[in-house]
Amino acid sequence: MPRTFDAVPAQVDAMLAVWHARGGDVEALTLDAMRELRQRTDLTVTVVPEFVPRDYTQGCSVAGGYRWEPPTLLVTESMSRRRQQFTALHELGHHLQKTDVCLGTTVVEHAHPEEFEDACCDAFAARILLPADLVVLHTPRRGPTAVGAVELFDSSNASRAAICVRLAGALQSPGVVAVVDGTGTVSFAAARGGLFPPARGSDQRQNPLVRAALDADDPTRAVTRDDAQIWYRTGHSSNRLYGQAAWSGDHLFLVQVEYGASWLSYSPPRDGTSERTIDRWEECEHCGARFTIAFTCRRCGHPRCPAGHCGCTAAALRTCNECFLEKASAQFPAGSMICADCLS
Numbered sequence: 001m002p003r004t005f006d007a008v009p010a011q012v013d014a015m016l017a018v019w020h021a022r023g024g025d026v027e028a029l030t031l032d033a034m035r036e037l038r039q040r041t042d043l044t045v046t047v048v049p050e051f052v053p054r055d056y057t058q059g060c061s062v063a064g065g066y067r068w069e070p071p072t073l074l075v076t077e078s079m080s081r082r083r084q085q086f087t088a089l090h091e092l093g094h095h096l097q098k099t100d101v102c103l104g105t106t107v108v109e110h111a112h113p114e115e116f117e118d119a120c121c122d123a124f125a126a127r128i129l130l131p132a133d134l135v136v137l138h139t140p141r142r143g144p145t146a147v148g149a150v151e152l153f154d155s156s157n158a159s160r161a162a163i164c165v166r167l168a169g170a171l172q173s174p175g176v177v178a179v180v181d182g183t184g185t186v187s188f189a190a191a192r193g194g195l196f197p198p199a200r201g202s203d204q205r206q207n208p209l210v211r212a213a214l215d216a217d218d219p220t221r222a223v224t225r226d227d228a229q230i231w232y233r234t235g236h237s238s239n240r241l242y243g244q245a246a247w248s249g250d251h252l253f254l255v256q257v258e259y260g261a262s263w264l265s266y267s268p269p270r271d272g273t274s275e276r277t278i279d280r281w282e283e284c285e286h287c288g289a290r291f292t293i294a295f296t297c298r299r300c301g302h303p304r305c306p307a308g309h310c311g312c313t314a315a316a317l318r319t320c321n322e323c324f325l326e327k328a329s330a331q332f333p334a335g336s337m338i339c340a341d342c343l344s
Helices: 008-021 026-038 081-099 101-108 113-129 132-137 146-155 160-168 208-215 311-316
Strands: 044-048 064-068 071-076 175-180 186-192 223-228 241-248 251-257 281-283 290-292 317-319 326-328
Touching (some): 008 026, 026 113, 081 113, 081 160, 160 175, 160 186, 208 223
Parallel strands (some): 044 071
Antiparallel strands (some): 317 326
16 A cells, blocks of 8 residues: 655656646546547557556556556456546556656655655546545545545546545545445555555454444444544554544545544544554654554564564665665675675
């Protein structure tokens, strides 16, 4: 799942500028991205039933792929039309960043190039599918709501994933915008402000907000809780959050924030409410995630992040400052941050 990076908005602005310079029409993409992209002569859109060839895949957050020789955007046929639009634009984001020198340089020079590039692709797709004036129309001045997310879905061509990304960028405090299905399983989530999002496929039925929405007698009414919690696969939770949930068809939009909930008149910050953790924040040196410490590794004694990284991971893996690839520590000469392959 794409992480949040401060430099994403500026990169998306630059991506839009490159698209304009290449004769692209953003409004046409908003109306029907698949049709507009199929009319291009500088790239090809390929739709496949299910299987994404290995040479197209690159750890995308979407069910698609990109091949840059020749430039080809791959979209899975079985997805809904909305998801196809989002996926096609996401892959267009990869195309722009891999075929423009300035955009590519920004990616390569980032501390986490692959994650940053993918996050920019998501944000680029969401920006096109959900123009600013439409987002403002359905978003209160104090920040996004689950009700507003449903309204955006009903009034646009955007997928729920695109809406999550767009509204997460509009959050005014640390928080998460997510979609879960009727079983309480996460379909997509996006975060802002250091709060770690739940993983796709994770079970959120322990979250009081999700449980209340699943048990609600009237699915047309929004559910709000002040004890919402994100549950991670490591078995620990986030701090208690202010949350709102609303149904959009057979899926549930969730907006959860640490403070300043736009649907409440007063929602101050609260500390020390996470379960099986202590009131201390840590930033993972391996993936950059900011998290509350749940437990420490018995071997190295370092805190372990929700993705399972600890001091053992840092000792085993290292990112080369030359090729920016993550490699085993044994592939680096003593005291060097450049791998042996690049030095040879």
